[in-house]
Amino acid sequence: MSMEQRRQPRLRVLLKGRIHFNNGSSSIDCLVRDMSTTGARLLLSETATLPEKFDLYIPQKERTYRAQLRWRREDGIGVTFDHGAEQQPAETAPDLxxxxxxxxxxxxxxxxxxxxxxxxxxxxxxxxxx
Incomplete structure (x- = not known):
């Protein structure tokens, strides 16, 4: 049994997401499975090398989060959201x-x-x- 190490409990969600990096020139689809105001667990269909920091756009929330990679496993990655860039308006996300x-x-x-x-x-x- 593992001890919860997060400051904020994460809620189980199933949201479509898109990871943007390389100044918006690269992107990868993902699923957001657990989420709190401070971070999330993401499932990736591709085994891609990601930078330490990237933007996570969630269309259903119409929000872009500045995310920092915290851990990586076969079944996904864990990220924390940078303070101050936690919930940018959707206008800052790529126009999709x-x-x-x-x-x-x-x-x-x-x-x-x-x-x-x-x-x-x-x-x-x-x-x-x-």
Whole structure:
């Protein structure tokens, strides 16, 4: 039987989360299984190397927490939340709304069309040179 070492008891939860690191350029999905105001236990589907500090975004709470890695096991990791950055507004999290995703798809489709046009022009120039 282990002795509880946490200052705040963690409540059992099942929340989707997303870990962001490398200045937002890298991210990993996770499940938040236990959570308190001071930390959480996270389950990761990927065996990834994480930095000591990262942002944990929880869409259902519309919050981003600045987290610090405390322990790692096969079944997950334990983190504590930095004081002062405990509950940032959702606006500081990456914009993952449906509107933003649809806008990004539109941008990529336009870029794809422009690349096709350029490729077609290059093929015509090459064919006429032969």
């Amino acid at each position: 709304t449906m509107t933003a995703l649809l806008r990004r798809v539109g941008e990529l489709e336009a870029e794809n069309a422009a690349l096709r046009t350029t490729l077609t022009q290059m093929m015509k120039v090459q064919a006429s040179a032969v």
